[in-house]
């Protein structure tokens with residue numbers, strides 16, 4: 001009865017058949033045009049044709065914001081312990097290992113101190129490519145430490161968000177981070193030290209519901225998806241059609257949820273000017 005049985009070795013993996021030029025060109029999500037990757041990188045990963053802001057890594061973000069040679073990485077040895085021993089389609093431990101090897105990070109965050117136009121600052125930058133930039137105990141602890149360091153050293157802090165929200169694989173432990181970070185920010189506020197929140201594509205869920213919206217200044221990159229719940233969930237709940245462009249930076253700016261939408265090329269100088277205004281250097 002096995003006359004139709006296919007030998008398993010007949011099917012070849014298609015991996016090797018990929019075209020050699022792959023990686024040289026990228027398709028823009030904004031205008032659907034094909035752009036030369038080198039040209040895109042030279043333009044801070046912003047489309048030269050339509051200004052679409054591509055996602056960038058936490059390392060690129062730090063280099064973009066901080067003065068060259070001033071960057072000092074901190075808190076890089078924090079690791080998740082998988083407190084719930086969680087498994088969905090794959091064990092959480094396996095997901096962690098995969099993200100660790102692909103990003104070279106231990107979790108979805110990179111803390112650094114450095115200077116912006118000579119002014120000392122603390123920066124916490126989220127890494128979207130590490131399990132969707134989700135916030136678990138490590139991200140929460142790293143951001144809290146960065147805030148506490150900002151408090152102790154009396155340096156302004158900038159948190160760059162890029163996150164799908166709380167990390168469900170850590171359950172309530174990840175939700176707890178919202179309160180923990182918010183409490184640390186309250187102490188920073190009492191100490192009268194500026195906090196600038198930079199929202200990039202995407203900033204959603206528990207991250208939006210806590211520190212991303214708690215900045216003395218909340219600024220976003222153009223076209224970023226920013227929201228709490230997804231549009232489908234909201235439409236089902238309020239039983240209304242949502243307006244066009246809902247949950248983008250520009251929409252939120254028009255409705256008073258953000259202070260500014262700033263192009264990537266202007267971000268550093270914008271922050272520097274804001275800090276000069278918020279915390280003038282001692283004469």
Ligand SMILES: [Zn+2]
Pocket residue numbers: 028029030031032033047048049050051052
């Ligand atoms: Zn484009």
